[in-house]
Amino acid sequence: MASPPSSSSSSPSSSSSPPAHLMELPRKILIGERVVSQLGAFVKSLGGESKVAVITGRIVKKRAGSACKSSLAKAKLKGRWYTVSDASMDTVNRLYSRIREHDPDFVIGFGGGRSVDVAKMTAFRLERPFLSVPTSASHDGISSPFVSVRGTDKPHSIKANTPIGVLADTRLLAQAPPRLLAGGCGDLVAKITAVRDWELARDETGEYFGSYAANLAYMSAKIILDESEKLKRKDMHSVRTIVEALISAGVAACIAGSSRPCSGSEHLFSHALEYVAGSNECGLHGERVGLGTIMMAKLHGLDWELVARTLENMGAPTSARQIGITDEQVVSALVKAQSLRPDRYTILSKVKLDREKAYELARSARVIVG
Missing domain, CATH: 1.20.1090.10 (Dehydroquinate synthase-like - alpha domain)
Structure with a gap:
């Protein structure tokens, strides 16, 4: 196919010092079957205190929302749910206005790529930690700081914040189309x-x-x-x-x-x-x-x-x-x-x-x- 990447270069500037940049990595990643039942405890372990905002899609909420709600309640976390149907800045702006009134200490993106991207961008604007809970394995945004949302001035992915944690329930992921x-x-x-x-x-x-x-x-x-x-x-x-x-x-x-x-x-x-x-x-x-x-x-x-x-x-x-x-x-x-x-x-x-x-x-x- 192709040889692995090489650190060598013929460029005359390759010997100069690389620029400084900030690395933000997920603190914890939990992966396995039925781990959505541990969501509440996972949020607590990452610093969640009492109120969380859960951003999801209508189908995902219907299919797997009960297990998520039960786990949050067991950990004594009050969750407010917000459903989205697209990944656009208009949706992010509307969510931002609604969610900030309730001042959650944590934002969870629970669903497919659209829900995760919108939740990530909303958490970035709210300056709150973000937890990625993907229900489909459709792209690498589940653990990266980058989002693809329509309606920005950039026709490509833009940077938000890295998820503080990732919880990947393989049984839920296997049930996706x-x-x-x-x-x-x-x-x-x-x-x-x-x-x-x-x-x-x-x-x-x-x-x-x-x-x-x-x-x-x-x-x-x-x-x-x-x-x-x-x-x-x-x-x-x-x-x-x-x-x-x-x-x-x-x-x-x-x-x-x-x-x-x-x-x-x-x-x-x-x-x-x-x-x-x-x-x-x-x-x-x-x-x-x-x-x-x-x-x-x-x-x-x-x-x-x-x-x-x-x-x-x-x-x-x-x-x-x-x-x-x-x-x-x-x-x-x-x-x-x-x-x-x-x-x-x-x-x-x-x-x-x-x-x-x-x-x-x-x-x-x-x-x-x-």
């Missing part, structure tokens, strides 16, 4: 090209490169690439492996102090596709990122066919039509991608795709039929 787990695998394989982009930025521009964070992210991707034949069964062992890899990738971003080890040109493609096709019309985050990884791996000269086989094994899409995206939208997204974040040097900064090159890349990687 299989498509979400497949999407998580798309977000994991992306670390291969994200790390390679980071190495490229180090070598071409002298950007700081954290070899430990890069290797941690690379390892999170490689376990999916190496074991997809086993993991495609999606049994409890598979779910736990994927969730642990996602948590590990999120921690890599915490250590790096940026999303660099986890997000590169493949994520820029995903964000551009949202812009071109509409955020509700272009599949899940991990599905878009997976398609981007296939193409960016090809640009980097990596084994893009292994990436595609891995995604196929895990039930993730390998072509645009599988998520309702047209050839034209893929080409437009490839051309636009780097302009969304010109400060982040990637393979797209070096190659500079025009429409003809973008079409040929997507066609040769079989992301579009052509």
